[in-house]
Amino acid sequence: xxxxALIAVERTQQxxxxxxxxxxxxxCVYLYDACQEVQYKEPVPSYALEPLYYVTEDxxxxxxxxxxxxxxxxxxxxxxxxxxxxxxxxxxxxxAGLFESLSEAAxxxxxxxxxxxxxx
Numbered sequence: 001x002x003x004x005a006l007i008a009v010e011r012t013q014q015x016x017x018x019x020x021x022x023x024x025x026x027x028c029v030y031l032y033d034a035c036q037e038v039q040y041k042e043p044v045p046s047y048a049l050e051p052l053y054y055v056t057e058d059x060x061x062x063x064x065x066x067x068x069x070x071x072x073x074x075x076x077x078x079x080x081x082x083x084x085x086x087x088x089x090x091x092x093x094x095x096a097g098l099f100e101s102l103s104e105a106a107x108x109x110x111x112x113x114x115x116x117x118x119x120x
């Protein structure tokens with residue numbers, strides 16, 4: 001059974017000072033299966049996080065938005081301890097809804113222009 005969930009992780013420090021000034025905080029929104037724990041390089045259970053897109057605290061000019069889109073296209077899967085995700089603030093986590101698979105959920109969230117795009 002797949003239980004897709006979204007999590008926003010702050011990644012501001014990965015960007016240039018110019019992007020940081022224009023965007024404020026920058027978050028990468030990841031998709032993960034909340035029922036699928038994995039062991040990755042450590043004996044502590046983790047979730048495999050698939051990067052979808054970046055969201056920003058502030059509205060950004062087009063050239064900064066394009067840089068964030070390029071960064072999302074180049075982003076690598078991440079692994080984060082389950083306990084770390086479970087302790088994160090609820091405003092950074094969201095149930096992704098009902099999907100047959102993670103790939104179906106990823107396609108929906110990366111192609112849906114009305115999907116969540118900002119952190120409040």
